[in-house]
Each structure stands twice: as structure tokens, then as C-alpha cells.
Amino acid sequence: MNLLQKSFEVLDKNWFGKYTIPANGLYPFQWNWDSGFIALGWLHYKPERALVEMETLFSGQWKNGFLPHILFHDYQKHSTYFPSADYWDSSASPFASDVVRSSGITQPPVHGIILEAMYNRRLDVGRIEKLYDQTVDYHQWLYANKAYKDTGLMAIWHNWESGMDNSVIWDDVFSRIPQKILDRIEFSRKDVNQVENSAETRPKNSDYKGYLYLLNELKDRQFQNVGSDYPFQVLEPVFNTILIQASRSLIRLGKKLNRDVSTLEQQLQMTESHFDHYFWSAGDHLYYPFDVVLQEKIYKKYIGNYFPIYASLPDLDRVKGLLRHIDLDLLQMFPSVTPGEIGFEPKNYWRGPVWINMNWMIWKGLKIYKLNKVADRLKESTLDLVQRNGFYEYFNPFKNETSNAGYGGADFSWTAALVIDFIKDDKE
């Protein structure tokens, strides 16, 4: 069976009737940005499911426009995931959905990008319009609640909101939480029973204490209105690059759907105009996150250093300079954390491994610059990783690691969905 057929099989296997789970056992519910990437795969295979995937995701939208990072559909039936629907207790917010229980944090806002792709492939415009309005409501929630001052840059309040759960960029932020407080947190994890070699490939128990501490702090604040005393407030380039790209999609699409896009345009302008000031370091020639609490950049080498390529934010010369930081002979593009950075681990989740969604977004960006050689190389090496190892969640970033280089969830949905888009993209 070829790679495309196998990708279809993975998606079919993870389809739960109205949405697609990211991976059996490990992630048995609907995840926010996963659904976006997964919908892109469905678009090439069973397009109706792309619409249903997004409609089911937005069925969990809160009354204030917020869109949670996990929707716990049929939560009584699945007990392999922690923290559970009960632990999150979304009812702590007066705005929570009455329809489906959820987490109380969000994830990178990819949805506008997906809606534009659905429109371009001529799916039902009436259904897209409804999703469009829901997505605009979500963006309005973001700008009203998560924008830092008048910068139009979104602050992340929990590492899980970034999608890059245990990246080294959070290490110093977590180290500010007193150990005495963390030691009081009790929990029993389930993820470690769902994957092989979890000691090397999943976050540590000490990391989970920080994650749960923040979760409970946010719950106490009804998942909104974090005050200046809240310890985790970071502006991060990946999240904000995706916001920019999605806003542009919403503006283009809105014009076709006869919507007034002036607010979206003003917001986008605000975000774009502050991006370099907060993230760009001319001295290092890299982008970095900005810690709002300390009012300084987080100087760590990770994938966010290059990621603004996705939204064509750097000019061509700057892009060429960015790419020179990566040793293409030694490394698979693009490690989630750069080897040599403190805390780098080649097998551990977001602390080094390559992720297919990140490669896919950077690939899209490289093609806009017409950097075809490096874009093709990225595409081929990404497909090769999956071909050799299987549809894993993440992969070893060293080229010389040729066996057992796939880790985490097996038959991972966005890996399959984006393999489909990588393969189909140039042909359609």
C-alpha cells in the first residue's frame, strides 16, 4: 500500500462519526488545532468530513466566543486521558458551552486558514458562512481577552495553549513557581501507559505538576481575566504567526462572503506592526518569545526562531539568514528545539523532535518565497520520515537515527492528514 492509501486508512480509523481523534488511547477526544489540520486531509479524501469536523469543533464554542483546546465528547466512555473533563470542570466559567464539556484554554487559531481552503475547494458556502462567523467571534474573543496591551499580540497563559507542550521555552517560566506549591499537587497520569518508552518520550511528572498548577489557577479565575499576579504570560511567535495567517484568510474570505472586514483589518495591522519589536533579535538574527512578566525576550533556540517564515513576515534576505542557522547535513528540518540548547532531548516530545504540522507550515511559507529547492527538500525528507517510521506523532531530529525514529502516538491523525496535503498539493 502506498503512503497516500495508508494516510487515508489512518484518518478512517480515527474518525469517530462527527470528529477525528488525534490518536487512539492517548488522545481519545477532539483537539482544537488538530481538527484544523485533520480537516485539510479530509478535504482531499472525504470533503464532507472536513466540514463536519469543523462544525463539531465549533459546536463546543463558548457563549463568549472562546474555543477550547479539548472537547470531551462522550467523556463517560473514554477513561484513558488525564486531565479529564471533571478535572477541568469547564462549568467554572459562566460562559462555558451547555452542549459539550471542555478544557478552559485554547490553541493556535488555525481555523480561518482551513475555512479558506474549504471555500477554495467549493464546499457548501452556507455551511462555510456559519463557520466563518463563529471563527470571527473567536478572533474577537482573542483580541478582547488575550491581546497584550494594544500590541495585538496574544499572550499564552498555559504551555498547552501553544500546542508545544513541554518546549524548553517554558522552563524558566515554570522555575518561577515555588517548589513548595508544586509539591502539593497530586495526580495520576494516563498518557504514560499509552506510549512506548514514555520515560524518554513524554513530559516528566515534575513538568505535569506545573501544568496542573496553572490549570487550577486558571480555573480559579474562571479561565479568563488573568491578573498581573498570574505567573505565566508569554507572547510567542508560533501562535502569533498563525494568528496573522488566519486573519489574512478571514479577510480574503470575508470579502468574498460580503462581510465587513474592517475590524479584522485593523486588528491584523496592529498585530503585524508590533511583531518585530517584541520577537525579532537583530543581533542573533532569530525570532524569540517575549516574557510579559519579566518584560524580556526568552533567548532559547527552538522552532519559533524560524516559524514566521510561514506568514512571510521576514523579507527574503532575512529568511536566507534564518535558514543558515540549521545544519542540513546533520539534522532533519525542523527540530522543535535546536540541538545544543539547554534542555534539548531528541526523543522527548517538543524538546527536540520533528513534528509534521510544523514542517508543513514552514513548507507552505518557503514556497511563497519561491525557495523551491529547500521547500522540496523539506517535503521529501518529511515524507521520508513517515515512510520509514510510520505515522507517528513526532520524530527524531538527527538524520543518522535511522531506526526507531518515530515516537509518541502511533497512527497520529495530523501526520496522516498533512502527508495527504504534502502529496496532493502540487498536483491540484
Ligand code: GLC
Ligand atoms: C499534544 C500536542 C498538542 C496536540 C495534542 C493532541 O498535546 O502537544 O499540540 O494538540 O497532543 O494531538
